[in-house]
Amino acid sequence: MGQAFQATVIKQLDRDPGSNPGGRILPNLYFLYIQIKSMAGLSKDWIKFYDKTAIDRETALGKNNFGKIGPIKIIGENGDRAWIETIKSRLKNGMRIIDIGCGTGIHLREIHRATNKNVKMIGIDISPGMIKVAKNKSRKMKNLEFFVMDTYKTRFKDNYFDIVINRLGVKSNKEVFRILKKGGYYFLFVTGRDDWKEMVKLFSFKKSDDLRFHKKLLKEAGFKITKIKKYSSAEYYKNVGSLAKTLDIVPFKPPFNRKKHLAKLKKYAVKHATPLGIESTQRRVIITCKK
Numbered sequence: 001m002g003q004a005f006q007a008t009v010i011k012q013l014d015r016d017p018g019s020n021p022g023g024r025i026l027p028n029l030y031f032l033y034i035q036i037k038s039m040a041g042l043s044k045d046w047i048k049f050y051d052k053t054a055i056d057r058e059t060a061l062g063k064n065n066f067g068k069i070g071p072i073k074i075i076g077e078n079g080d081r082a083w084i085e086t087i088k089s090r091l092k093n094g095m096r097i098i099d100i101g102c103g104t105g106i107h108l109r110e111i112h113r114a115t116n117k118n119v120k121m122i123g124i125d126i127s128p129g130m131i132k133v134a135k136n137k138s139r140k141m142k143n144l145e146f147f148v149m150d151t152y153k154t155r156f157k158d159n160y161f162d163i164v165i166n167r168l169g170v171k172s173n174k175e176v177f178r179i180l181k182k183g184g185y186y187f188l189f190v191t192g193r194d195d196w197k198e199m200v201k202l203f204s205f206k207k208s209d210d211l212r213f214h215k216k217l218l219k220e221a222g223f224k225i226t227k228i229k230k231y232s233s234a235e236y237y238k239n240v241g242s243l244a245k246t247l248d249i250v251p252f253k254p255p256f257n258r259k260k261h262l263a264k265l266k267k268y269a270v271k272h273a274t275p276l277g278i279e280s281t282q283r284r285v286i287i288t289c290k291k
């Protein structure tokens, strides 16, 4: 691909949702973009976005996904919980596990709490803000470390990890393949086709995280996909404020803007009000791969 064309693609796609699969662009083009970006590094704007949303992300996610008392309820199959359980069931004493694009490290901490196995856990993220929160929150946990690192260019040796996990992040599958041991597992957590379909419609936000595409990239990297499991549920937000809080941390580009979008969101809240709260759709998928 010519340099000028690459520059045009980057310029065009920089205006669209960034580091997480999603956006007003075609899947093929999006993944091309990710590949180019992997050479150029994630754009500074995105790192800034993640730095800024690190603290809020922790609040919204922690309460959302792990059934603790909080503003968001999940009714139906809890994909997050299932992901943690799937990973936990594969842990054995002496193993090494890494979460790539770990954010605030919330999922590693959840796995740490859930297991009684002696496992070395590492989380990496390109956002120093996320890693700062992760380190702070994990101070008292043994065998759990966090580093600022690009998932496309990690500093680990070949065949180093027994398990690699990734939730809603950039999937540098080739690098994962390199650092994973032969016979090791890669557990991906991705959004399904109708995930958040109401928000997608409300903000004309077209998603591009197509399952076929994940499969293609995983196979290209050398993985054997051993299982794909879909989870359906509904999420309920206590009020417009809690829904806005979640929207704040989603990498939309341009980002969700309270001043501009709140009126629209209020209308949505009225239309989708239920006795449990403001409803939206959750569709999550766990992809299990083996090297």
Ligand SMILES: C[S@@+](CC[C@H](N)C(=O)[O-])C[C@H]1O[C@@H](n2cnc3c(N)ncnc32)[C@H](O)[C@@H]1O
Pocket: 019, 020, 042, 047, 050, 061, 100, 101, 102, 103, 104, 106, 124, 125, 126, 127, 130, 149, 150, 151, 152, 166, 167, 168, 169, 170
């Ligand atoms: C949508 S968030 C998901 C975070 C976490 N996995 C979770 O589920 O809460 C995506 C994360 O990927 C990180 N990220 C994006 N590109 C990255 C890269 N090239 N290397 C490492 N981390 C990256 C972002 O900083 C962000 O924390």
